[in-house]
Amino acid sequence: MKNLAFIILCIAMASNVLAQEKIKKEPDVFMIVEDMPEYPGGEEALRDDIAKLVKYPAEAKEKGLQGKVYITFIVNELGKIENAKIARGVDPLLDKEALRVMNELDKTWQAGKQKGKAVKVSYTVPINFALDGGPKTPAPVKHPTGKGENELFYIVEDMPEFPGGDKALREYIANSVKYPEEAVKNKIEGKVFVTFVVEKDGSVGETKIARGVAPSLDKEALRVIQALPKWQPGKQRGEAVRVCYTVPINFALN
Structure with a gap:
């Protein structure tokens, strides 16, 4: 574990909405709702639970693989996770582990609601795998819009942060x-x-x-x-x- 600097989950509640627009919409699945889904205990609890479940693949450590894996899933009307898949991966070893962790989360979310009715909502979570010594692999593939100085990104390695x-x-x-x-x-x-x-x-x-x-x-x-x-x-x-x-x-x- 000494060579594992950190495994951090960044919950991009606001920005993930735009990232999800890049994903093919499914019938009856909302991107934005009046009351977004909420994990029991909030974002901090979700970070903690995922950190407890993550096991950095030994082979990935040996190869120096690291980076952020973005997972998209649906929080259904009952508050359960379904149809988890990789929105943007790093390597099959890390992608597989990130999916395993997300599928093993068994707590029931507070379902998203639209006009007071529970509905299915698409949600995206980035999980960062990092080793001591800094990046050893290329950054995840970027998907900007526009060109040159006007390139506009939806998901980046370091998301913007408001002061505080x-x-x-x-x-x-x-x-x-x-x-x-x-x-x-x-x-x-x-x-x-x-x-x-x-x-x-x-x-x-x-x-x-x-x-x-x-x-x-x-x-x-x-x-x-x-x-x-x-x-x-x-x-x-x-x-x-x-x-x-x-x-x-x-x-x-x-």
């Missing part, structure tokens, strides 16, 4: 949102999903509504995201790149 992490991002949004008077008057509420680009310098670039609720709420959600401070930019092979990211903003009246 996800919790700080949630707090910033909560403190910045001003519930539109029109929406309050008409008792309009719901979850707005905003898609935006984290540029190479960490600034927020193009923003748009991935799924809206009402014009007043959509406009306020866009305003908040456009005013976000600079992020730690995403990186691919050590180089800063443009990355798509999606954030849900929940508007709820007391």
Whole structure:
């Protein structure tokens, strides 16, 4: 175990939405829902449970294989995982282990819901296999859109990070949102999903509504995201790149 530096699971709850758009949609399976699936105990519990299950393949260690394996699966209406498969692999040895771990998770998730009804939701989890001494194998294949300086990535080795992490991002949004008077008057509420680009310098670039609720709420959600401070930019092979990211903003009246 000494040569195993870490096995880290990064839960990209927001950005995985865009990554999933690259995967062929199945009937009755949602990419984004009002209430996304949640693992018992949250993201930290999911990280811990996966870390406990992962066994770095001996042959992979000998060959110096490492990298992030992205697994996509469906959380069904009963909160169970089904149809787990490799969205982006590194090597058959690591891919197989990542799939084994995901299929052995036996806890029941809180199912995703759309309009109050439990539905099937596609979900993506990256599992990072890393050995001491840094990367010894090529980085995972990248799938950007655009060319040159304008290449836009959906999944990168190092995803963009808000200063202070996800919790700080949630707090910033909560403190910045001003519930539109029109929406309050008409008792309009719901979850707005905003898609935006984290540029190479960490600034927020193009923003748009991935799924809206009402014009007043959509406009306020866009305003908040456009005013976000600079992020730690995403990186691919050590180089800063443009990355798509999606954030849900929940508007709820007391």
